[in-house]
Amino acid sequence: DVKVTQSSRYLVKRTGEKVFLECVQDMDHENMFWYRQDPGLGLRLIYFSYDVKMKEKGDIPEGYSVSREKKERFSLILESASTNQTSMYLCASSLRAGRYGYTFGSGTRLTVV
Amino acid sequence: RKEVEQDPGPFNVPEGATVAFNCTYSNSASQSFFWYRQDCRKEPKLLMSVYSSGNEDGRFTAQLNRASQYISLLIRDSKLSDSATYLCVVNLYNDYKLSFGAGTTVTVRA
Numbered sequence: 001d002v003k004v005t006q007s008s009r010y011l012v013k014r015t016g017e018k019v020f021l022e023c024v025q026d027m028d029h030e031n032m033f034w035y036r037q038d039p040g041l042g043l044r045l046i047y048f049s050y051d052v053k054m055k056e057k058g059d060i061p062e063g064y065s066v067s068r069e070k071k072e073r074f075s076l077i078l079e080s081a082s083t084n085q086t087s088m089y090l091c092a093s094s095l096r097a098g099r100y101g102y103t104f105g106s107g108t109r110l111t112v113v
Numbered sequence: 114r115k116e117v118e119q120d121p122g123p124f125n126v127p128e129g130a131t132v133a134f135n136c137t138y139s140n141s142a143s144q145s146f147f148w149y150r151q152d153c154r155k156e157p158k159l160l161m162s163v164y165s166s167g168n169e170d171g172r173f174t175a176q177l178n179r180a181s182q183y184i185s186l187l188i189r190d191s192k193l194s195d196s197a198t199y200l201c202v203v204n205l206y207n208d209y210k211l212s213f214g215a216g217t218t219v220t221v222r223a
Contacts, residue, residue, distance in 0.1 A: 031209050033210075041215070042213055042214065043200075043213040048209060050209050058210075088154075090157075094209070098204035098207075098209055098211045099145045100145075101145075101147045101162065101202070101211070102157075102159075102211060103159075104157050104158070106155070107155070109154075
């Protein structure tokens with residue numbers, strides 16, 4: 001089974017801090033994604049990457065950046081955390097185009113205080 | 114209009130009942146469709162892909178209606194463990210990204 005591992009299950013950070021969320025997948029998938037999920041808003045795409053060093057903005061990229069230096073690792077960076085970035089963050093990976101669905105990591109629940 | 118739209122529910126059903134719900138999508142050229150299940154405070158997990166001819170996996174049946182642009186999920190003989198949020202997922206533009214509905218909540222009561 002594909003495994004997508006997110007480095008932290010719960011995080012509490014202060015406003016203004018720089019926050020790194022790490023995601024690693026072990027099945028050589030080309031595509032990786034970062035979503036946030038909020039009650040009533042569903043899953044919203046922040047950034048995705050279809051190859052090493054490639055990245056594309058999703059629907060809500062403001063306040064975030066990403067890094068993909070190796071195929072298996074996709075990092076989400078909150079440059080200066082704000083309280084409105086308190087959310088559940090989900091990483092996902094997929095093989096080729098979206099014909100096969102995604103596999104998600106177990107999520108990071110981030111609270112910014 | 115949302116690109117992938119679901120009835121949020123909740124659908125409250127007794128054990129053993131059948132429950133069914135739909136999802137509509139905006140792009141008639143979409144090719145890939147999925148149902149995901151998400152338990153409270155957990156990640157979404159693939160329940161089943163949806164094929165043109167319809168498909169079944171145990172008590173779960175998925176259908177695709179291209180003419181009306183909707184997919185459906187039917188759960189027979191509901192179990193308490195079926196209580197979850199079911200996400201409709203569509204590869205709307207046949208590219209890297211999947212589009213997610215907001216989810217339909219199902220609660221099965223004893």
